[in-house]
Amino acid sequence: MESRRSSGLPFCKMHGAGNDFVIIDARSGAAALTPALVRAVGDRHRGVGFDQLAELHDHGQADIEIRFWNADGSRAGACGNATRCVAHLLMTERGVDRLHIVTARGDLWAERREGVIWVNMGAPLLDPVDIPLAPGVDPRHLPLPGDPVAVGMGNPHCVFFVTDAEAEDVARRGAAVENDPLFPQATNVEFASVIAPDHLRLRVWERGTGITLACGSGACATAVAAHLRGLTGRQVTIRADGGDLAVDWRADGVWLTGPVAHVFDAVLSPEVMALA
């Protein structure tokens, strides 16, 4: 048992409002993750299971670099809830209240204010080139009725405002939009309804993963879309299936907070790693 443990790959399991993650500390240079290994670890029956895997690396100009993977082995440019989880881990490890985090999106900042960890997910991307949207594709051909708002948060989001998000068939309708030609990199799909000018209900179909209990970048995109549509102010509580997230769209970026939990630490066995 001990020899297996020593030759395996350590990881920790965390979640943010039920959006769950395997976090692999690759700062020692130990991990060589491949899409096949990510899919094997992400298998909820034969592996560990997660919505996203976050791979941590040293970075010369920042406190940490995070690379995100989806359960299907694809890469994600942003993941708000995993960023919050990693910020919680590192702030605890280092006893600091501020972190500089590099992701595929660029530089992000996390801050602990009065005991609450907030992550600045950056400015929303609203130019079709940046979201990105395919040029020349008419958004009206989308297979769903409604007039969605496309927002980039370092990953693409397509936000539908609906009368009752509870009543949405998120799996069917989300899957129908995820790979639409309008989105050259596919898209995450949000179904949101307004509870009050500072309160939204949100259900999400995530690109590369499917339905998740919460999506941090999706919450940010939804808050931006709702404000742009005149439905809410700049500060909102977002009720996701797995708990409440809070979003504050400030001049310097879209800030996100919500619950995080460190579930367990463990070691991936060489047998699982051999599946890669």
Ligand SMILES: N[C@H](CCC[C@H](N)C(=O)O)C(=O)O
């Ligand atoms: N759950 C994540 C988002 C993952 C997005 C991923 N599914 C993509 O391909 O962009 C979050 O908290 O922001």
